[in-house]
Amino acid sequence: MKIGLFIPCYINQLYPQVGKATLELLEKLDVEVVYPLGQTCCGQPMANSGYERESLGACNNFVEKFKGFDYIVTPSGSCAYHVKKHFDIIPQTAEVIKLRKNVYELCDFILNVLKVKNVGARFPHKIGIHKSCHGLRGLRLGSCSEKVTEEYSYIGELLKEVSGAEIIELSRQDECCGFGGTFAVTEEAISVKMGKDRIQDHLDNGAEVITATDTSCLMHLEGLVTRNNQPLKILHIAEILNSVN
Amino acid sequence: MSSRADILARVKTNKPKLLNIPNIALDVFEDGRDLLKEFTVKVETAGGQVFETQSKDLVVGEVQKLFPEAKVNFSTLENTEDFNTINLEAIKTPHDLEDLDVLIVESNVGVAENGAIWLNDALLPMRILPFITKHLVVILKKDDLVTFMHQAYQKLNGEDTGFGVFLSGPSKTADIEQSLVIGAHGALSLSVFLV
Amino acid sequence: MSHSKAATIFNKDEKKVNWHDKALWFVRHKRDKSVHSVEGWENLRNLGQGIKAHMLSNLDNYLIQFEEKALKNGVQVHWAKDGDEHNKIVHSILKEHNAKKVVKSKSMLTEECHLNPFLEADGIEVIDTDLGERIVQLAKEPPSHIVLPAIHKTKEEVDELFQEHLGTKPCGGDPQYLTGEARKHLREKFVNADAAITGVNFAIADTGGFVVCTNEGNADMGAHLAPVHIACMGIEKIIPKQEHLGVFLRLLGRSATGQHITTYSSHFRKPREGAKMHIVIVDNGRTEQLSRPDFRASLQCIRCGACMNTCPIYRRSGGHSYDATIPGPIGSILSPGKDLKKHSSLPFASTLCGSCSDVCPVKIDIHAQLYKWRQIITKEMKQPFVKKVSMEMMGKMFAKPSQFEKVGMVARWSLRNLPKSVINSKPNVWGRERDLPKGPKESFDEWYKNRKKNE
Numbered sequence: 001m002k003i004g005l006f007i008p009c010y011i012n013q014l015y016p017q018v019g020k021a022t023l024e025l026l027e028k029l030d031v032e033v034v035y036p037l038g039q040t041c042c043g044q045p046m047a048n049s050g051y052e053r054e055s056l057g058a059c060n061n062f063v064e065k066f067k068g069f070d071y072i073v074t075p076s077g078s079c080a081y082h083v084k085k086h087f088d089i090i091p092q093t094a095e096v097i098k099l100r101k102n103v104y105e106l107c108d109f110i111l112n113v114l115k116v117k118n119v120g121a122r123f124p125h126k127i128g129i130h131k132s133c134h135g136l137r138g139l140r141l142g143s144c145s146e147k148v149t150e151e152y153s154y155i156g157e158l159l160k161e162v163s164g165a166e167i168i169e170l171s172r173q174d175e176c177c178g179f180g181g182t183f184a185v186t187e188e189a190i191s192v193k194m195g196k197d198r199i200q201d202h203l204d205n206g207a208e209v210i211t212a213t214d215t216s217c218l219m220h221l222e223g224l225v226t227r228n229n230q231p232l233k234i235l236h237i238a239e240i241l242n243s244v245n
Numbered sequence: 246m247s248s249r250a251d252i253l254a255r256v257k258t259n260k261p262k263l264l265n266i267p268n269i270a271l272d273v274f275e276d277g278r279d280l281l282k283e284f285t286v287k288v289e290t291a292g293g294q295v296f297e298t299q300s301k302d303l304v305v306g307e308v309q310k311l312f313p314e315a316k317v318n319f320s321t322l323e324n325t326e327d328f329n330t331i332n333l334e335a336i337k338t339p340h341d342l343e344d345l346d347v348l349i350v351e352s353n354v355g356v357a358e359n360g361a362i363w364l365n366d367a368l369l370p371m372r373i374l375p376f377i378t379k380h381l382v383v384i385l386k387k388d389d390l391v392t393f394m395h396q397a398y399q400k401l402n403g404e405d406t407g408f409g410v411f412l413s414g415p416s417k418t419a420d421i422e423q424s425l426v427i428g429a430h431g432a433l434s435l436s437v438f439l440v
Numbered sequence: 441m442s443h444s445k446a447a448t449i450f451n452k453d454e455k456k457v458n459w460h461d462k463a464l465w466f467v468r469h470k471r472d473k474s475v476h477s478v479e480g481w482e483n484l485r486n487l488g489q490g491i492k493a494h495m496l497s498n499l500d501n502y503l504i505q506f507e508e509k510a511l512k513n514g515v516q517v518h519w520a521k522d523g524d525e526h527n528k529i530v531h532s533i534l535k536e537h538n539a540k541k542v543v544k545s546k547s548m549l550t551e552e553c554h555l556n557p558f559l560e561a562d563g564i565e566v567i568d569t570d571l572g573e574r575i576v577q578l579a580k581e582p583p584s585h586i587v588l589p590a591i592h593k594t595k596e597e598v599d600e601l602f603q604e605h606l607g608t609k610p611c612g613g614d615p616q617y618l619t620g621e622a623r624k625h626l627r628e629k630f631v632n633a634d635a636a637i638t639g640v641n642f643a644i645a646d647t648g649g650f651v652v653c654t655n656e657g658n659a660d661m662g663a664h665l666a667p668v669h670i671a672c673m674g675i676e677k678i679i680p681k682q683e684h685l686g687v688f689l690r691l692l693g694r695s696a697t698g699q700h701i702t703t704y705s706s707h708f709r710k711p712r713e714g715a716k717m718h719i720v721i722v723d724n725g726r727t728e729q730l731s732r733p734d735f736r737a738s739l740q741c742i743r744c745g746a747c748m749n750t751c752p753i754y755r756r757s758g759g760h761s762y763d764a765t766i767p768g769p770i771g772s773i774l775s776p777g778k779d780l781k782k783h784s785s786l787p788f789a790s791t792l793c794g795s796c797s798d799v800c801p802v803k804i805d806i807h808a809q810l811y812k813w814r815q816i817i818t819k820e821m822k823q824p825f826v827k828k829v830s831m832e833m834m835g836k837m838f839a840k841p842s843q844f845e846k847v848g849m850v851a852r853w854s855l856r857n858l859p860k861s862v863i864n865s866k867p868n869v870w871g872r873e874r875d876l877p878k879g880p881k882e883s884f885d886e887w888y889k890n891r892k893k894n895e
Contacts, residue, residue, distance in 0.1 A: 009838065012884045013848040014855075014877045019884035035888050038841035046838075048792060050814030051831040057839020086811075137794035145472060146750065146798035148481040172465070176752045180791025182827075185869045187444045187789060189451040192873045193756050194791075197461070223874030249519040252675065252723045256500040259731035264497040266680065267490035269687065276479035287700055339665050340631050358478075358690070359700035365707075372712050373664035376657045376704075394701075395686040402683065407513070407710030411689070413701050416657040420572035420588065422595045423463050424615035429571060430623060430630070431657025431704065 003033045004069035006062075006103070008079045008215070009041040015215050021242040022075040022106060028242070029114055033073075036065040044082040048181045052089055059090050067095040071113065072103040075238045077135020077213040080105045085138060105213055106238055107154040108141055117161050123243045124164030125233075128207030129155055130198065130221065131174040132214035141213065145174050155213055155237055162240060168205045175201075179220035195224045202232065209233045211240055271395055280357045280390045281439070287360030291414025292427050293435035301384055304349065304438050308382050311436065312347050315380070320349035321370060322384070339373040348378035355390045355437075356397045356411070362437065363397065365409035372408050381415070381432040386440050442785035446761035447753075461755040463591060468749040470698025471799070478694065487687045489803040492740035495678055496730060502645040502678045503721065509648025513710045515717045523553030526722045530555060530637065530670055533718050534564060537668045539634035543626075545652065545659035546570040547639025548586050548743060549672050549722060552765040555637075566637075567629045569658040571622050578605045584759030586766060587696050587745035592758050626658070636662030640673035640719075641742070642688055646681045649709035650719070653692060653702040660706050669711065670718045675726050676739040688742060691801035695744040729777045734812045738773045740802045747796035747806060753789055762786060769796035773809040776817065784821045787813035848883055855879030 003026065007019040026033045042062055043055030062083070066072050074080050083103045090096060110116050131153070135141040142153035159165050178184070178194025185191075199221060202210050208231075212218050215236050222234040246254070285295040298304060305320065305328050318330050328349075336342065354363035362383050364375055375381050391397050394411075401409070416431030427433065451457055475481050495502060507517045518533075520526035526549075534542065542559065544550065544566055556566045556577075568577045572589035576582065578601050583589030590598070595613030602608040602618055606625050611617045638659045643650040650671055652659045663669040679688065685705075693699040711717035730736050748754045748768035759767035764775040764783060772786035787810045796806040818828075837843045855863065856879035864871030882890075 007884050009844065009848075013852055014880065016880050016882060016884035016887055020887060023888075037885070037889070040841055040844045041838040043838065046831050046835050048811065048814070049827070049831060050788070050816075050818035051835065052815050054831050054835030055838070057835055061839055061841065133791065133793035133795070137798055144795075144798055146795055148476055148478070174795075176791050176793035176795070178752065178791060180793075183788070183791050187447060187753070188869050188872065189444070189448040190753050190756050190789075191791075193451055193454070193457060194752050195874075197756075219877060220874065223870070223876065226875040227873060247519070248521045248525060248723075251521055252519055252721070252727060253500045253503060255723070255727035256503065256675065256730065259727050260499055261497050261733065261736065264490075264494045266494040267487050269487060269683070273480040273483045274478075290700070291703065343627075343631060356701075359693075361701050361705070371664075373660070376660045376664065393686065394690050395683070398683045398686045405709075406707075407712065409707040409709075410660070411701065411705040411707075413699075413703050416655065416703055418571045418619055418656050419697070420570070420575065420590055421598050421615040421618055422593075422613075423466060423588075423591075424595070426615050426619040428623065429619060429656030429658070430569070430626060430661045 001031060002070045003031055004066045004072045005033050005035045006039060006066065006072050006074035006079065007035065008074060008076045010219070011075065011215050014219070015236070018075055018215050018236040018238055021236065021238040025119065025238055025242040026073065029110065029116060029119065031114065034069070039065045042079045042082045044079060045181055047082065047086055052086070056090065059087055063090065063096055063099060066099055070102065071109065072099065073106055073109045074103065075106045075213070075236060076215065077105040077132050077139050077141055078216060081134040081138035105135055105139055105141060107158055107213055108139065111154050111157060117157060119158065119161070119241050121241050121243050122163040122245060123240045126166045126168050126206055126208045127159060127240070128168050128170060128202035128205065128210045129153070129159065130177060130210055130212040130217055132212045132217045133176050135213045136174055158237070158241060165240070168207050170201050170205055172201055177217045177221055179217045184220055191220070192224065195220050199224055199230060199232065203230065207232065209235055211235050211237050213237055269395060271393070274393055278357070280392060281387065283357040284355055284360060284390055287358065288414065288435070288437055291360045292417055293360065293414045293437060295437045295439060297439045301440050304382070304384055307438070308347060308349060312380055315346035317344045318347045319345060321351060321368070322349060325349070333370050339371055339377070342371070342373060342377050345378045347380045347382065348374050349382040349384065350375065351384045353389055354397050354400050355385045356394055357390055358393050359413055361411040361413040363401065363409060363411055365404070365406040367406060375410070375412065376431040378432055380434045380436070382436045382438065384438045384440060441763065443757065443761055443789040444785065446763065447757035447789070450758045450761055451756065457756050459594070460592060460758060464749045464755045467588070467697060471695060471746060471749065474694045474698040474700060478690070484687060484690055485801055485803050488691050488801050489740065491679060491684050491687060492802050493737070495680060496676070496736060496739055499675065499678060499730070502680060503675060505645040506643055506648055506678055509646070510719055513648045515648065515711065515719055518718060518720045520720055520722045520724070522724045526553045526672065526720055526724065527555050527558040529720050530672070531559060531562065533668065533670055534559070534635055537635060537716070539668060540564055541629070541633050542566045542635045542637060543569050543629055543633040543662040543666065544637040545639065545654060545662055546573055547637065547672055548765060549639055549674050550637065551583065553722070553724065567626070569626050569629065569662060570654070571619065571656060574622060574626065575601060582760070584767065585745060585748055586743050592760065630661045630665050633662060633666045635668040635670060636666040637670045637672065638663055640671050640677050641692070642679050642685060643673055643677045644682050644685070645678055647709060649707055651685060652706050652708065653704065655703040657704050660704055663708070664712065667714070668716045668718070669708070670720065671708065672720045672722065674722050674724070692742055692744055695746040695799070695801040725778045729774070732777065735773060735777060735809055737804050738770065738809060740804055741770050742802055744801055746799045746801065750795045750799045752793065752795070753791070757789070762789070769806045769810070770804070773806055773813060776813050780817065780820060784817045787817060845885065852879035852881070852883065856881070
């Protein structure tokens with residue numbers, strides 16, 4: 001099984017620790033991981049802003065770098081979703097079809113492909129899970145509160161097995177954080193308000209740490225937490241699952 | 246071209262290829278709930294009350310106990326001349342019913358999943374009656390209860406009525422700050438007597 | 441005004457935003473409680489979606505069938521290409537009956553066509569009889585929500601409004617008292633009305649009948665008292681058979697307010713003895729929307745408002761920020777089809793979180809349509825220079841790994857070394873209320889390469 005590690009552009013540049021944790025975690029789980037150099041971005045920032053046509057170069061570069069892998073794993077539900085959902089703008093060659101099928105968000109991959117629940121992590125803290133929307137309602141990484149289905153959560157299942165980890169309940173279990181790509185800037189007032197409200201929910205319910213499958217949501221929340229000096233730590237799920245003390 | 250022809254032509258040109266109509270299979274909805282219990286809970290949730298009674302003939306007496314202050318009453322039941330204070334034949338316009346305090350009517354379908362009760366032209370001498378009355382009393386046979394709306398419509402199939410209404414509870418509104426207030430424009434209360 | 445500008449103004453009063461958000465979340469919560477008690481809810485949604493999609497694919501035939509049956513039932517049927525024709529038809533019916541006083545129950549279609557001002561210009565009194573609609577009518581505002589038209593008004597505001605217009609006593613915003621007074625005020629209007637106008641929730645092709653749903657009983661109070669009943673409907677309100685109401689009436693009330701069914705689901709088929717009944721069937725842009733494969737599913741909408749209640753943006757920006765007859769997510773995919781220029785900011789008033797699509801009882805892929813409208817708007821509408829150029833630059837950068845690396849290095853250096861006052865200076869909207877991450881020395885790329893070297 002040959003796995004290509006996809007590190008989204010903003011993680012690569014701004015949150016390399018999330019990339020490292022992802023790689024180390026996968027290596028601990030004994031899989032052969034390759035990080036193809038020269039990868040950039042899935043194209044989502046342009047596409048979600050209405051400039052899908054400007055994302056063709058990014059899509060093509062993505063395919064070039066990741067064709068040939070059995071699986072593509074990424075610490076981002078949103079980017080995985082973008083590849084699955086919106087890579088219909090490039091010709092659907094056998095390579096592209098395979099790649100769209102085999103791109104996985106990290107938790108989904110660990111739980112459903114590797115069939116591992118307990119990754120051997122220890123993290124004795126109260127954790128609030130922010131269920132990032134594209135992972136939740138796009139990739140269906142968990143049940144959402146709108147639909148009447150059996151309850152499940154991939155990130156929750158993995159966290160439950162982390163020694164010492166205590167998952168807190170939120171008042172609104174899956175409301176959006178308000179990041180939304182360029183929305184964060186073009187609709188700044190609402191974006192900030194949504195973020196503040198999410199953070200308050202975590203604080204009210206005793207979270208010490210907020211985690212998620214997406215660093216983009218977390219960057220937005222962290223920006224607010226830091227600015228407002230709030231007593232919360234923001235960590236990507238890979239960092240928690242890779243944690244041993 | 247007339248607007249009718251224009252609209253129809255545009256629909257014809259713009260519509261997608263014909264899609265199949267789904268078949269409504271009822272087994273997926275079965276929840277094994279008790280009809281009578283469910284109906285009662287749902288009428289109450291909708292703001293109404295449910296009473297069980299041995300016979301239709303007892304209803305008028307019970308209603309008089311429920312609304313001792315009522316002055317203007319009407320019932321569609323047979324042999325209730327003593328109860329009725331108005332004569333519908335003498336009523337020229339529906340507006341003359343404005344002071345009606347209590348109305349007793351019969352229904353032929355009740356729906357357990359939502360407490361809805363069917364009333365139609367055949368059961369209502371005038372359409373405005375169940376809306377304009379202050380208090381509405383409906384008599385329903387337990388045998389006429391169905392589980393879901395689907396079965397209710399199966400029962401209504403072929404019924405050629407000019408007007409009918411599924412009614413669930415008294416009239417209500419929550420338009421002022423989401424505060425539920427019973428009694429908007431229609432009836433202020435609903436009492437269902439199950440026979 | 442763009443949505444974001446209006447939203448910024450709305451957000452100046454954070455307490456009111458919190459209040460508005462909670463009021464609508466409460467409705468969403470009630471919806472959850474009620475749908476989670478329904479066995480087979482997702483099957484029901486599939487049926488709702490399937491029946492509506494089928495209806496659209498055979499709409500012309502169903503319209504013909506509906507008209508034929510309605511005529512047989514003794515109902516007069518009219519067709520209107522647009523809002524203007526609709527208004528003229530309604531006006532001429534009222535003239536014909538010499539109707540001067542009209543009571544109207546909720547109809548988003550008549551809002552869309554701006555019927556009230558049209559009739560009022562000829563001295564006809566039109567009273568909106570839904571309590572929420574009456575409140576906004578007195579306040580001279582449009583509804584801010586399709587099911588809860590006055591959800592943006594506090595009870596104290598309603599109190600003041602009623603004191604001014606209905607002569608009520610100050611009551612500290614007591615909903616019970618205010619509703620009671622509105623009942624008296626509107627009862628008088630019902631009794632004296634010359635004509636009643638209602639909307640249509642569902643029009644049934646195989647019976648020629650139509651269903652109107654209310655909680656207050658205002659549609660019935662109007663229609664059963666007045667000598668003339670005019671029902672106005674968009675072409676997409678058709679459903680093939682009466683039995684399909686079993687599906688839609690199970691979906692509608694629960695999705696809208698969490699009620700298992702609305703209080704009154706009134707089935708009109710024939711006029712009552714001595715009275716007249718008219719149906720006005722309106723296109724007003726619907727056939728054009730039908731021609732767009734990516735957007736035609738928006739015509740499946742049953743106007744429950746669930747997408748508004750669930751939308752985190754709607755809850756925090758208020759319905760008026762959308763400046764459209766139908767606000768919220770569904771409005772944001774319908775409105776651009778009518779006037780792309782006016783409504784071009786609406787598809788961007790979303791994080792694409794997808795909650796609207798999952799809450800929708802007829803499974804309209806609202807968030808996917810928002811995404812698709814964005815692609816069209818950036819092509820057909822002039823975009824801000826900065827946005828256009830930055831997107832092109834980003835596109836080029838992500839196509840070339842070497843360029844991405846260089847830009848990344850500069851960005852990280854800047855975040856690490858520039859003073860906060862520079863980083864968070866005015867052009868950086870992000871930085872107004874949020875910090876940016878501290879730029880790390882090493883990108884993941886660099887770290888990985890170094891690690892390989894040292895292996």
